[in-house]
Amino acid sequence: MRFSPFIDGLWKNNGVFKQVLGTCPTLAVTTSVKNGLGMGLATTFVLICSNAVISMIKNIVPSKVRIPVFIVIIASFVTIVDLIMNAYLHDLHKVLGLFIPLIVVNCIILGRAESFASKNSVFSSILDGFGIGLGFTLALTILGSLREILGNGSIIGINIFGGSYSPAIVMILPPGAFIGLGFIMFMIAYFEKRKKN
Amino acid sequence: MKNNLNLIYIPAIVSAIAAFLLAFTFSSTKEKIEEAYRQEMLKALNIVLPKHNNKPDQEKVELEGKEVYIAKEDGSLVGFAIKSKSSKGYSGDIDILVGIDKSGKVSGVEILKHAETPGLGSKIETDSFKNSFKGLGKSDKIMVKKDGGIIDQFSGATISPRAVCEAVTEAVRFINDKVITNSKISGGGK
Numbered sequence A: 001m002r003f004s005p006f007i008d009g010l011w012k013n014n015g016v017f018k019q020v021l022g023t024c025p026t027l028a029v030t031t032s033v034k035n036g037l038g039m040g041l042a043t044t045f046v047l048i049c050s051n052a053v054i055s056m057i058k059n060i061v062p063s064k065v066r067i068p069v070f071i072v073i074i075a076s077f078v079t080i081v082d083l084i085m086n087a088y089l090h091d092l093h094k095v096l097g098l099f100i101p102l103i104v105v106n107c108i109i110l111g112r113a114e115s116f117a118s119k120n121s122v123f124s125s126i127l128d129g130f131g132i133g134l135g136f137t138l139a140l141t142i143l144g145s146l147r148e149i150l151g152n153g154s155i156i157g158i159n160i161f162g163g164s165y166s167p168a169i170v171m172i173l174p175p176g177a178f179i180g181l182g183f184i185m186f187m188i189a190y191f192e193k194r195k196k197n
Numbered sequence B: 001m002k003n004n005l006n007l008i009y010i011p012a013i014v015s016a017i018a019a020f021l022l023a024f025t026f027s028s029t030k031e032k033i034e035e036a037y038r039q040e041m042l043k044a045l046n047i048v049l050p051k052h053n054n055k056p057d058q059e060k061v062e063l064e065g066k067e068v069y070i071a072k073e074d075g076s077l078v079g080f081a082i083k084s085k086s087s088k089g090y091s092g093d094i095d096i097l098v099g100i101d102k103s104g105k106v107s108g109v110e111i112l113k114h115a116e117t118p119g120l121g122s123k124i125e126t127d128s129f130k131n132s133f134k135g136l137g138k139s140d141k142i143m144v145k146k147d148g149g150i151i152d153q154f155s156g157a158t159i160s161p162r163a164v165c166e167a168v169t170e171a172v173r174f175i176n177d178k179v180i181t182n183s184k185i186s187g188g189g190k
Helices: A004-012 A023-029 A033-056 A063-088 A090-096 A100-105 A107-117 A122-152 A174-196 B002-048 B121-125 B127-131 B159-179
Strands: B060-063 B066-073 B076-086 B094-101 B106-113
Touching: A004 A122, A023 A033, A023 A100, A023 A122, A023 A174, A033 A063, A033 A090, A033 A100, A033 A107, A033 A122, A063 A090, A063 A100, A063 A107, A063 B002, A090 B002, A100 A107, A107 A122, A122 A174, B002 B094, B002 B106, B066 B159, B076 B159, B094 B159, B106 B127, B106 B159, B121 B127, B121 B159
Parallel strands: none
Antiparallel strands: B060 B066, B066 B076, B076 B094, B094 B106
């Protein structure tokens, strides 16, 4: 199927929930929906660009030096995103700034370059980058909303419980990230297993 | 042999193209980024300083390596603003901007940069905390209540407010001792 790389990337190969890759940004930035969404979209952009370029040059890059070449390409796109975000989305950059350079070492990106873009056509590599990127964004947004609702009593910055709710602060602290991610992965595994039986 | 050369020039070409793209992006976003930082600073200055109608970010003087922003209303001096920082925060430095009126009392405090724990230490960004410094001067005990001062700490977070208190105290001392007494700056003015 023509669009299957996109669908697969979005759910079946979901970087966070299924392959458990890229957990560093997943755990670190998901204190709110906005942060998760911003990080996810920045990563998606880098993923699409790096997948496209790597797939374009896959036949001329000698396999012995492919990793350094991939890293140079990925790092360049990350720096470009960093600069553009700082210039045009300054407030979001203030929050995510520290984590943007970390996109370089997000295993999802190098993983897709290695296992997909270096073996497939430009078109399906872009689709794959798009799917995996949106899957990553989805995962970060789900975890971000869970943590923001429980840990801060708000969603996208809007208070939903009113003043009397005292939030479970642990959810926006680092342990909350592990608890939240573990819980979501448990739910997914549970329902998928039940469906199979 | 040809393959071995490939190992050198392919990465070199890729790096060269990457360098070119980066240089292009950098130079085309440079001004925009500087403008964004300037706007941010200007916004903070307007919050902390008493009412003024000059451009404090353009009328600054350097004193002992620190930049003092000077606010004027119709040409006469109304206050100062100075950046201050504390390294005693919970994670990383806390950078703040302190506005001080011409009598040496705090007219406003703004947090410029911090990496305190969201939900706990990050409450130093709330208005009620920042406003609790207003009107305090050199003789006031700018410390958290736990340390015998007059500033409210938050339940579960004492370290971050304490660090802010330290930075404010330093700024108040500096302005009172070095700037207000300095006739070149606070005397006649321009």
